[in-house]
Amino acid sequence: MPGNRDTTLFLFLAALLLLCPLGAARAAVTVSTVSGLEQAIGQANRGGDPTILLREGTYALNGVYLRITRAGITVRSANGDREKVVLDGNYQTTEIFQIVASDVTIADLTLKRARDHPIHLIATADHDVRGVVIDNVHILDPGQQAIKINPDSSRSHTVDLGTVRRCRIELTDAGRAFVWNRNGSCYTGGVDAHQATGWTIEDNVISGFWCSGGLAEHGVHFWSDSRDTLVQRNLIIDCDRGIGFGLGTSGHHGGIIRNNMIYHPQDHGVSDVGIGLESAPGALVCNNTIFFDHSYPNAIEYRFTATTDVLIANNLTNRAITSRNNATADLRANRTDAQPSWFVDPAAGNLHLAWPVPGVVDSGVAVSGLADDFDRNSRPQGVGTDIGADEYTSTPPPPFPPPATGRTLPFTLLLLGNRP
Numbered sequence: 001m002p003g004n005r006d007t008t009l010f011l012f013l014a015a016l017l018l019l020c021p022l023g024a025a026r027a028a029v030t031v032s033t034v035s036g037l038e039q040a041i042g043q044a045n046r047g048g049d050p051t052i053l054l055r056e057g058t059y060a061l062n063g064v065y066l067r068i069t070r071a072g073i074t075v076r077s078a079n080g081d082r083e084k085v086v087l088d089g090n091y092q093t094t095e096i097f098q099i100v101a102s103d104v105t106i107a108d109l110t111l112k113r114a115r116d117h118p119i120h121l122i123a124t125a126d127h128d129v130r131g132v133v134i135d136n137v138h139i140l141d142p143g144q145q146a147i148k149i150n151p152d153s154s155r156s157h158t159v160d161l162g163t164v165r166r167c168r169i170e171l172t173d174a175g176r177a178f179v180w181n182r183n184g185s186c187y188t189g190g191v192d193a194h195q196a197t198g199w200t201i202e203d204n205v206i207s208g209f210w211c212s213g214g215l216a217e218h219g220v221h222f223w224s225d226s227r228d229t230l231v232q233r234n235l236i237i238d239c240d241r242g243i244g245f246g247l248g249t250s251g252h253h254g255g256i257i258r259n260n261m262i263y264h265p266q267d268h269g270v271s272d273v274g275i276g277l278e279s280a281p282g283a284l285v286c287n288n289t290i291f292f293d294h295s296y297p298n299a300i301e302y303r304f305t306a307t308t309d310v311l312i313a314n315n316l317t318n319r320a321i322t323s324r325n326n327a328t329a330d331l332r333a334n335r336t337d338a339q340p341s342w343f344v345d346p347a348a349g350n351l352h353l354a355w356p357v358p359g360v361v362d363s364g365v366a367v368s369g370l371a372d373d374f375d376r377n378s379r380p381q382g383v384g385t386d387i388g389a390d391e392y393t394s395t396p397p398p399p400f401p402p403p404a405t406g407r408t409l410p411f412t413l414l415l416l417g418n419r420p
């Protein structure tokens with residue numbers, strides 16, 4: 001009876017598929033206290049349950065920090081709501097998560113008031129760190145940079161191929177006061193990486209990285225021989241510097257900066273570029289929208305003789321795109337005369353096109369690999385690619401600013417569009 005055998009086989013496979021997620025779930029431990037969390041991470045580091053779920057509540061760390069040393073560990077909220085599970089360093093904890101292992105995931109949490117870096121990834125003297133994912137995490141008021149990525153001290157091993165997506169990273173007035181007192185400068189920023197390769201920074205909202213007395217670091221900054229970074233679909237509001245590849249002679253190789261919206265309101269005393277390339281050969285900067293209400297003259301700068309083989313295309317700005325220190329780039333189809341009336345709500349950072357502006361809509365050039373826009377609308381719509389981060393459609397753009405998400409979605413659903 002081959003038919004029966006097939007049916008039995010089918011039922012067996014179906015049962016196996018149903019059981020697999022349950023099997024995975026058994027490798028999770030749920031915690032509700034700081035000591036429980038510390039214990040769970042200690043056990044996971046020794047080979048215990050690799051998935052740690054946190055119940056709702058505020059976890060007052062008060063000096064406790066969490067060091068992850070074993071590959072494959074995940075720490076996330078049990079209910080998927082990042083605003084309901086808060087790890088509060090209260091400026092006593094130096095680093096909330098210190099990660100020295102590969103394939104670690106931190107998701108669906110709020111991390112606030114770390115004295116130094118709320119998340120610090122470091123390679124060690126004997127191994128690289130790869131494949132770390134920071135997803136749907138709200139990082140509030142870091143004492144220094146929110147996410148710091150470092151090689152080991154001898155720079156022989158690196159932290160590569162990671163992802164920061166759908167995070168909300170912000171500095172408020174209270175955090176700003178702490179930063180200035182703690183550092184004696186505006187030594188803070190969003191994501192800051194040295195000698196890191198192949199990172200993706202996408203769909204994040206980063207805001208408030210400025211001080212009135214000195215220049216803050218960038219919302220996103222990859223330098224010190226970092227390479228092939230992809231920075232896309234981020235919203236950066238009210239940060240002294242938006243996105244940077246390289247700094248001075250400490251450069252960056254390759255990489256793509258596209259479909260980002262960068263808005264800065266009135267000056268706080270010090271301000272700088274939206275996108276800066278410094279010793280950044282081979283970079284592609286396309287379809288970003290940058291609008292300043294302060295007076296800094298340049299939206300995009302490319303600097304130093306090492307900056308060559310760069311394409312800057314289809315960017316929409318209200319300030320110049322400028323070479324400094326003898327850098328060279330191929331400039332195509334950029335518009336640097338954007339007007340407030342072109343955008344839905346520029347003072348709120350909403351740089352979606354309000355109407356089909358002539359010379360902007362359908363006026364870009366084709367760029368290799370450019371297939372969507374800030375909203376994940378496919379490009380091109382109509383007869384050509386639009387200039388700027390938003391490909392205009394007659395249907396209204398999604399809610400803005402993008403609302404916080406619930407539980408981290410499977411990758412296939414992420415493709416449908418879901419933002420912090």
Ligand SMILES: [Ca+2]
Nearest residue numbers: 362381382384
């Ligand atoms: Ca179009």
Ligand SMILES: [Ca+2]
Nearest residue numbers: 375377390391
């Ligand atoms: Ca769009």
